[in-house]
Each structure stands twice: as structure tokens, then as C-alpha cells.
Amino acid sequence: MARWLVKTEPDECGIDDFARDPKNPITWDGVRNYQARNFLTEMAEGDDVFIYHSSCKHIGVAGVVKVARAAYPDPAQFDPESPYYDGKSTREKPRWKAVDMLFQRKLERLITLDELKGIAGLDDLPLVRRGSRLSVMPVSDEHWQIILQQEKRN
Template sequence: MQYWLMKTEPDECSIDDFANKPSDVIRWDGVRNYQARNFMRNMQIGDEVFIYHSSCAKIGVVGIVRVSRTAYPDPAQFDTESPYFDSKSTKEKPRWDAVDLQFVRKFPQVISLDKLKSLPELTENPLVKKGSRLSVVPFTKAERDAVLALI
């Protein structure tokens, strides 16, 4: 099993969207960074993903979801009405991928970025490195365990 963190703005997709329909899957689309896309391509069914709320009042890790479908062409890249439309993508050569995720659990409190930065296990993780703005970040098991120990 691999471990990941995915950033989202809660008004776009929040842990509550997952928690309110725990048996449903949610397509994670709209990623438009090649490195983040490549991380998504490495995800496997069953991998755990921390959901991280950003651009909001309480920034931090808020829960866990699980990969339920591996990377496939992101339908939004072909939709001219979508803010994620990409005129350079074609059905024959799609540039962007999506994955499907399903609810596992919501944390009782937000684990703040400041708290995450205080963990010695995370000092090399891109999430806490200055200047890193990736929306998809890999985590080691030790990093994942350190975060879960805060709950």
C-alpha cells in the first residue's frame, strides 16, 4: 500500500462531500500539474489518501479517503464548458488523469500545517517544504503514521 495527500479547497470538494455519501465514489479531477498527475498515475486501488483543506479558515489534514479506481483520462479536459478544459488534449492523446476516491474517515479536528511542520518525520516531505505547491504529495508509511499519531 502507498500513502498520499491531496489538497483541495473545501468549497470545491471537502471531506464532508465524502462523509455525506460514504458508499459513493468521487472523481478527483482537474489536476493540471505534470508532477502531480504522474503521482496520480502511480496510485493503486486501496492506497490511502489524506485530504488536506487549503485556501480556507482551517487549513490542514481533515481525513482519509481510499483510491477506488486507478488513473484514467480526466473527462473534464475534453469538456469545453469545464474550467479544466484543455484544448491540447485529445481522446487519442489525453494529457490529464483522474482517480476515483471513497470515504474512509473524517478526523475529529483539523491537523494544521503548523502541527505538520513540527513533526520531525515530515521534514523532507514536499508538503512542508517552502515553495512546494503540489496538489498531490506522496507520503511514506512513517510520515503517515506520524500524522495519525496526532489524532
């Protein structure tokens, strides 16, 4: 089992959206960066994922979801009405992927980016590296545990 972090704007699809209907998965679509797409392709059913709220007032790790369905062609790429439409993508050779994810839990508190940047052992976590803007990234088991340990701290 692998572990991941996905960035989202909470007013678009945050941890509260997953919590609202915890038994029904949400499709994670609209990723239009090739490296992030490649990471989506590596996700497998059962993988754990941190939901990271970005581009908002309170930035940080907010909760945990689980991959409910491994990568498949992102349906939005074929919909001309979608902001994620890609006219160069075909059903025979889709360019973009989506995964379905299912709510696990909200963290007891938001673990902020500033806090993560100051934690020993996270220096090589892509999220805290300057210039890292990927919306999907792997998280090592060690980093996963370090982040979860911060949940109980004030």
C-alpha cells in the same frame, strides 16, 4: 499499497463532500500540473489518501479516503464547458488523469499545517517544505503514521 496526500479547497471538494455519500466515490479531477498528474497516474485502487484542506480558514489534514478507481483520462479535459478543458488533449493522447476516491473517515480533529511543520520526523515531507505547492504528493508509511499519531493530541 502506497499512501498519498491531496490538497483541496473544502468548499469545492472537502472531506465533508466524501462523508455525505460514503458509499459512492467522488472523481478527483482538474489536476493541471504535470508532476501532480504523474503522481495521480501512480495511484492504485486501495491506496490510502489524506484529504488536506487548503486555501481556507482552517488549513490542514482533515480526513482519509481510499482510491476506488486507478488513474484514467480526466473527462473534464474534453468538455469545452469545463474550466479544466484542454483543447490540446485528445482521446487518443489524453494529457490529464483523474482518480475516483471513496470516504474512509474524518480525523477526530484537523491537523494544521503549522502543527505539521513543528513535528520531528516530518522535515522531508513535501507538504512542509517551503515552496512546495503540489496538489498531489506521496506520503511515506513513516510520515503517515506520524501524522495519524497527532490526531489524539491537543
